[in-house]
Amino acid sequence: MKVERSVRVEDKLFCNRYLVDTGRPHIKVRAHTRPSPQLLALLKACPARCYELNDKGQIEVTVDGCMECGTCRVIGEPTGDIEWSYPRGGYGVLFKFG
Amino acid sequence: MIEESFDAIVVGAGMAGNAAALTMAKKGMKVLQLERGEYAGSKNVQGAILYADMLEKLIPEFREDAPLERHLVEQRFWIMDDRSHVGLHYRSEDFNEERANRYTIIRAQFDRWFSAKVREAGATVLCETTVTDLAQDAYGRVIGVRTDRQDGEIHADVVVLAEGVNGLLGTRARLRERPKTNKVALAVKEMHFLPRETIEARFNLSGDEGVVIEAAGTISGGMTGMGFIYANKECISVGIGCLVADFQRTGKTPYELLDRFKRHPSVAPLIEGSEVKEYSAHLIPEGGYKAIPQLYGDGWVVVGDAAQLNNAIHREGSNLAMTSGRIAAEAIFQVKSRRLAMTKENLALYKRMLDRSFVLKDMKKYKDMPRLMHTNSQNFFLTYPQLISKAMQTYLRVDGTPKSEKQKSTLKSFVNARSWIGLFGDAFRFARAWR
Numbered sequence A: 001m002k003v004e005r006s007v008r009v010e011d012k013l014f015c016n017r018y019l020v021d022t023g024r025p026h027i028k029v030r031a032h033t034r035p036s037p038q039l040l041a042l043l044k045a046c047p048a049r050c051y052e053l054n055d056k057g058q059i060e061v062t063v064d065g066c067m068e069c070g071t072c073r074v075i076g077e078p079t080g081d082i083e084w085s086y087p088r089g090g091y092g093v094l095f096k097f098g
Numbered sequence B: 001m002i003e004e005s006f007d008a009i010v011v012g013a014g015m016a017g018n019a020a021a022l023t024m025a026k027k028g029m030k031v032l033q034l035e036r037g038e039y040a041g042s043k044n045v046q047g048a049i050l051y052a053d054m055l056e057k058l059i060p061e062f063r064e065d066a067p068l069e070r071h072l073v074e075q076r077f078w079i080m081d082d083r084s085h086v087g088l089h090y091r092s093e094d095f096n097e098e099r100a101n102r103y104t105i106i107r108a109q110f111d112r113w114f115s116a117k118v119r120e121a122g123a124t125v126l127c128e129t130t131v132t133d134l135a136q137d138a139y140g141r142v143i144g145v146r147t148d149r150q151d152g153e154i155h156a157d158v159v160v161l162a163e164g165v166n167g168l169l170g171t172r173a174r175l176r177e178r179p180k181t182n183k184v185a186l187a188v189k190e191m192h193f194l195p196r197e198t199i200e201a202r203f204n205l206s207g208d209e210g211v212v213i214e215a216a217g218t219i220s221g222g223m224t225g226m227g228f229i230y231a232n233k234e235c236i237s238v239g240i241g242c243l244v245a246d247f248q249r250t251g252k253t254p255y256e257l258l259d260r261f262k263r264h265p266s267v268a269p270l271i272e273g274s275e276v277k278e279y280s281a282h283l284i285p286e287g288g289y290k291a292i293p294q295l296y297g298d299g300w301v302v303v304g305d306a307a308q309l310n311n312a313i314h315r316e317g318s319n320l321a322m323t324s325g326r327i328a329a330e331a332i333f334q335v336k337s338r339r340l341a342m343t344k345e346n347l348a349l350y351k352r353m354l355d356r357s358f359v360l361k362d363m364k365k366y367k368d369m370p371r372l373m374h375t376n377s378q379n380f381f382l383t384y385p386q387l388i389s390k391a392m393q394t395y396l397r398v399d400g401t402p403k404s405e406k407q408k409s410t411l412k413s414f415v416n417a418r419s420w421i422g423l424f425g426d427a428f429r430f431a432r433a434w435r
């Protein structure tokens, strides 16, 4: 009972509809050598698991599954760790039910 | 390229924006509404309960064609620990009335319908258009917007900021602060599809009757948050939300929290065998009255979630959004009919009208609640639910222990966990914040 099965977020996102604006990510991570505590928090707080640690120990973002919730903006924008915008009109997540 | 200028530009086609655009268009004003989604509702997430009264004030005959799911005949509140729940259920035949008071809805469908009404009323609605900036003159007065569509600005006498909780424009123009981690909750939600009859059998419903469940307790793992289960016609909305600051502090992941909630023995049977067709996430403003920013200025007003007008204690937001949008529109219309300029001084009318409405009265009533919940989250969302569950079980289990001993041991467990001072303090603070 105690074991927390790890949830596959990709499977969840798979049923969503997206129109990805290829080559124009709406969120950017500021270049860094060691990630700040805020950036590290995004690894877990992002509900679409868009943030990942690369081999060099830096945080990267892939916005393809982003649901535009703004959680990473609230955590990471004040420190300047990320730049956050909405995707271009019409692009991004398209909720059928919402 | 839109060369003309408008009486008003409304940013956003959510609950607040649609209410504002509809009200102004109906009064004959020249309104432009801009929405970044492919269609109104494609970016929006809600539980969702619709409160009929606030919509009736905008569209009296909405029941004729609005996409409504179920009218609510029952409300359940659950206090949960890991294996049990203590429930308060209210069900009444009185709710089976012709003009029902509350309905469940599916936001993407509802917003589309609402937006069609706005168009019918004569507003120009442009979707797939993200507003990137507010246009301001040399004195800082808002004179219009810039979008990602055309270079150049679109001008209007007044801009209604109905951009929702994330509200980039207002914060970029420094009209208000960016939302803070301890003032917004992140909610994740799934849509579980099941045959109609299965839903009706599992929730004890017939026809279009509906039920909603609000749940709090150890399901949020000591974080300030709540879960919900709402019955729609052919699907069930299941979600959970907690303060962003708490997610940040605990390192718990939103999807694991949701999955744990779904696996809870009280929840799992309700959704068993369902097909999940969507996973969504959205923020909810939870800062309450003290987080409400400046609501108006030269050439602008802000409404709905962007203005933090959200009553987290009662889970009301869309109705406050609709009402603030309508009231802002009425205030703007009054200023215009008196042939006055859309200055900060004149638009103060919006705030005065909002003060007299239930919107700010309700917000004010619970002004101390958010801080109380946040600073005592361990007690309210972990300790008490566990104690309550244990007390119920001790009370119900028949095992030869004399009742007086059971009472004593229950009381002892409360005092051990929180001490007398702690218990009285919590009760006192809660009562004061609730008053």
Ligand SMILES: Cc1cc2nc3c(=O)[nH]c(=O)nc-3n(C[C@H](O)[C@H](O)[C@H](O)COP(=O)(O)OP(=O)(O)OC[C@H]3O[C@@H](n4cnc5c(N)ncnc54)[C@H](O)[C@@H]3O)c2cc1C
Pocket: A086, B011, B012, B013, B014, B015, B016, B017, B034, B035, B036, B037, B040, B041, B043, B044, B045, B046, B047, B048, B049, B050, B051, B129, B130, B131, B132, B162, B163, B164, B165, B167, B168, B169, B187, B188, B189, B239, B241, B282, B283, B284, B303, B304, B305, B306, B310, B315, B316, B317, B318, B319, B320, B321
């Ligand atoms: C999980 C969840 C459950 C909820 N449950 C309930 C409930 O049961 N009952 C209830 O009453 N309330 C509920 N709420 C709250 C309710 O959803 C909100 O209070 C309400 O939607 C606020 O309306 P709004 O118009 O202010 O913002 P929104 O509905 O968020 O609309 C904002 C709109 O503006 C658009 N927009 C934003 N920025 C731009 C831009 N720059 N350019 C163009 N367009 C833009 C967005 O795409 C969006 O359409 C819930 C919220 C959540 C997240």
Ligand code: SF4
Pocket: A027, A045, A046, A047, A048, A049, A050, A063, A065, A066, A067, A068, A069, A070, A071, A072, A073, B281
């Ligand atoms: S906006 Fe939300 S979903 Fe998108 S990357 Fe940020 S936290 Fe993740």
